[in-house]
Amino acid sequence: MTHPGHDSTLPPAHKTFYDRIAAFLPADRIFLGPFHTLALGDDASFYRLVPKIVVKATDEAEVAHILRAASGAKVSVTFRTAGTSLSGQALTDSVLVYLAGNFRGLRIHPGASHVSIEPGVIGAEANFRLAPYGRKIGPDPASINACMIGGIAANNSSGMCCGTAENSYKTVESMKLVFVDGTALDTADPVSRARFEKIHAGLLAELAAIRDEIAADAALTERIRRKFKIKNTTGYSLNAFVDFTEPFDILLHLVVGSEGTLAFISEVTYRTVVEHPHKASSLMLYPSIADACRAAALLKSLPVAAAELMDRASLRSVEDKPGMPSSLKGLDEDAAAVLVEVRAADKPGLLAQIEAALDRVSGLSPLFPLLFMDKKEDYEKLWNIRRGLFTSVGGARKPGSAVIIEDVVFPIDKLAEGTVEVQRLMRHHGFAEGIIFGHALEGNIHFVFCPDFGDPASVANYKHLIDDVTNMVVGRYDGSLKGEHGTGRNMAPFVEMEWGATAYAFMKRLKRAFDPENLLNPGVILTDDPQVHMKNLKPLPKVSPLIDPCIECGYCESICPSRNVTTTPRQRITLQRHMALAAAKGDKADFDLFHEDYQYYGNQTCAADGLCATVCPVSVDTGVFTKDYRRREATERGRRIGRWVADHYGLVTALSAKGLWLSNAVHRLLGTSAMTAMTHGLRKLSRGMVPYWTPYAPKAAPKARFHPTCHGTGRKVVYFPSCTTRSMGPSALDPDQRGLFEATMSILAKAGYDVVFPEGMRELCCGLTLESKGMHGEAGRKSRELEAALRRASNDGEIPILCDASPCLYTMRTHMEPGLKLHEPVEFITDYCLPYLDITPVAETVAVHVSCSSVKIGLTAKFTALAERCAREVVVPRDIHCCGFAGDRGFFYPELNASALAELRGKLPATTTSGYSNSRTCEIGLSYHGGVPYQSIVYLVDRASRAGGE
Structure with missing residues (x-):
């Protein structure tokens, strides 16, 4: 996103703040105006607050400057990492400091006993880096593949396995912090502590005073100890005053779970925990939820890693999904399950754990014999039941309704009783579709339901449900209103109810000691507004069936190629929903403002790659929506161009090749420097109409003759060279100067395949190019033409079909009727050619x-395996997802490609000689930004193979 300039509508205090930060921050990291602030300000909760200013900070020093400016101007500040939090703690209508994309430092200490992590590191990435040492971080939230360390620590996130023994509070060793006045503190550094003590002696003295007053109150001390024996993230971590005596230790542990209201966490150092290599799981089905809860209570005294409770509604919500056990169907209405996992360092230890678990629950009567599974593919199927629960409700909810996950905690001996009461209350208040599941070992249950915040009756039902649940959990069971999702705005009005006036007064005192003017994330954890949880509820209007299921969780963001340059899938959907509301209200000015900005930030720079759907809990494919949006936004002139292209595809392909030939001729004449200067100058003059040129731009494809071949083996293949293969050849810098057609034919010949080509090759197209530009009608027509030609050539599917470009093959599989054996190069070579080839790996490091x-398609493992057959060393750079070239989009929006591959060069070893992929346009961007030439995987296989095999 670019900086839209000073916003004259800012209140005076925010104008002062803006002027101060603009003096030291670049303009492109300060965002004003409703379009940008709405997009960046959204999170996974069911609340909506729009910041006045969003600032992207990159390091601790910048945060200190920002906080000093905020303190001077008296404006409040909220910090945000991944925005996956559920209770409204990452929202503000003031200043939002956006950390995602930065603060990604991670340092593993000697022996991996500790790890120091900055707040922008995704939790799963930390575990990936620790895995070679057999270690991991303690917290294991369900959102660990998306949430970041800043949020994990600030919310004291736990999860299915860490319980209360390995959460952030219990495993934190030290932190680097920045306080509201800009003062920095490294709690592990004596010099930093001494400096801080001089500046903030009052804060440390107040913490010592609160410690002593709590210690003098035996009843409160005992209550704090008892309440933190179970999961509890309601309010502040008062257990810090009981567990520690030294003020710096108290301070450190108070910051855990403080949700950005006390200080900014610039780095957290955790004591790591063992990641046991041997695991086994059992789905224990019982006649009632009481029996299931009794099983969990019996198992708690064992070193069981997890025991996940699931009620009958939970099991019903997933029983029809692929891979689910048949035993789930036909269960009685009262049935329930506990999914149990045990872990050990070795196989004998695992068997002992299994035997102990089975012995402990032997007095109960399960519906089916209990069986532990220790093969990963088997126990992963069981855990897919648990992982699919949230998805099942979120995806099936009524369009326009929200999906809410509340989590409460009961003493484990009251878990069954409390769970049944929650079930009753959901039905009583009109949420019979709700499900209950949770971490039974900790007495922590989640209940999921779907109110419609556009319906006043549903809003009222939601309020009554929350009132009844809070009164029941606190009044009847003395449980926790929040076990792991944080207090946020959602439970802030009920903190005093849970803790009582005395404890609540201590919480207010410690907040004042850290943040005297209430500038850090006000309204979160503590509030003077008893109805704050019912205000600013997020609207979710209908937009399109393609995106209406989106729950705005943000899981998609870390995989999106445009996340650091324009918008993410979640942000695009948020903007679309705002435009739908503006249109429904008849607010043309508001709609037009957002619609104009959306064309670049939401539409043109969407790669439409669809990877977002692979990590989305409800499988929303924003790429498909973007293509549909382009179809709806297409002008009549654009449609005419699309029809002409479809009618003259052979001519268009030939002209493209001629253009590439001319470009290469000019490059040879002028040289690289002059060519770069000229093309970039022309791009500027033409306002982006001239394609972006790099030294890896392709030459024209060598002329190919599509004549059938015969090798007499009886093995046949129909080969459909894609339009990029027919028009784009190698670049001048590529090591193999043959066209992809020639390299493919070489492999097919070595493997003894007779090659058949579909008729009318030069006019055939899968339709992808047209579809990506919103020309769905013309794309469909070309797809049908190609399908008919392939059916004729393959004897109606008898002969396998090879397309040499993976994007085209995916499109063909998506749109063509069943019956054709469609394959891309990795698949076809692996399944059809390798048996007839002798492979000698090339002595190189390849990417x-x-x-x-x-x-x-699911070819990641197969792709890597094929490369490893053909090269001595294969590198797959981690966290390089979509390259952002997106067909021809990299020629006209090169910033998308540059942002997506910004880290590629640094992740390639210096010994890397070449790279391989299976999409010609992707290879252009990969070569330029990776610094090594990328070509099709076909070239690598051809280099490493000779005729042979069977």
């Missing part, structure tokens, strides 16, 4: 990039 379409 691999699996294109988005191959990922969606």
